[in-house]
Amino acid sequence: MSFDRYVAICQPLRYAAIMKPQLCIHLVVATWVTGFTFLSYHLVILSQLTFCSSNEIHHFFCDNSPLFKLSCSDTSMLWKTDSVFLSFVILGSLYLTLAFYLCILFCILHLPTASGRKKAFSVCSSHLTTLAMAYGSCIVLYACPSEYVSLETKSIVALLNTVLYPFLNPFIYSLRNKTVILALNEAIARTRAQLFP
Template identity: 75%
Template structure:
């Protein structure tokens, strides 16, 4: 979506030529393939866990942290895999989006008309708000060291992320 905004704001006359159906399909397909591949790998690691004791998770959904706390087996590999996934997927995509928006803001600041700048900022504001909520809650949920994870905090932040 940030690439679409970039092309719409910084290359408006070339928008139809750049954002063709084929490019949009490739972007969506790449996102799905990467997400499915990484989730499948993580699911394989989760399926190897053993559980003993309580089987109720105090959470809205079966999230990693509460699930790891219920496991009797060693979860250090899963914590490391989560860290790698967070770094690669969340922070990597966030960096790409931020680079795109830095280019957009550079273009906006060099627009000659104030009404054009206002319209461009209005176009981006809702997307930036959604990004801040989604990425902020993801980073709060998954970037904490294992000993600092509070299930109560995770539950509230997960609710914000879900909503």
């Protein structure tokens, strides 16, 4: 999505020539193949665990940290390998996204009109908000060493990542729509009038 925003803002006249359906299909297929490849590697790591006692996980879903703590085998090397691997995936993706947004920022700053800059910032703001929520929670869940973040904190962050983020996502993207903003302002004004007559 950051690449799409980059092409739309920095090279708007060439957008249709660059973002052809074939490129979009290639990007989607590359994302799916990369995701399944990383998931397969992750499953190989988790398949090496042995469990000999309780199989109750104190978490909202079957995540790495609770499984490593539940395992009775030596997980120190697997834990480090998994942590480095996930950090590489998450931070690598974050750096690539931030590189595109840094290029977008330089393009926005070189726009000749203030209205053009404002429109470009509004196009990017909703995506940056959702990225901050998603990457922030993923970094806490997967990239931070488990010695620094408790399992309870990870459970709360996982709940926020799986419930709050998808719940807020449509609202964040719809706030760019002028009709939605007008309806929201009217609802706030009505509520204010009822609460404070």
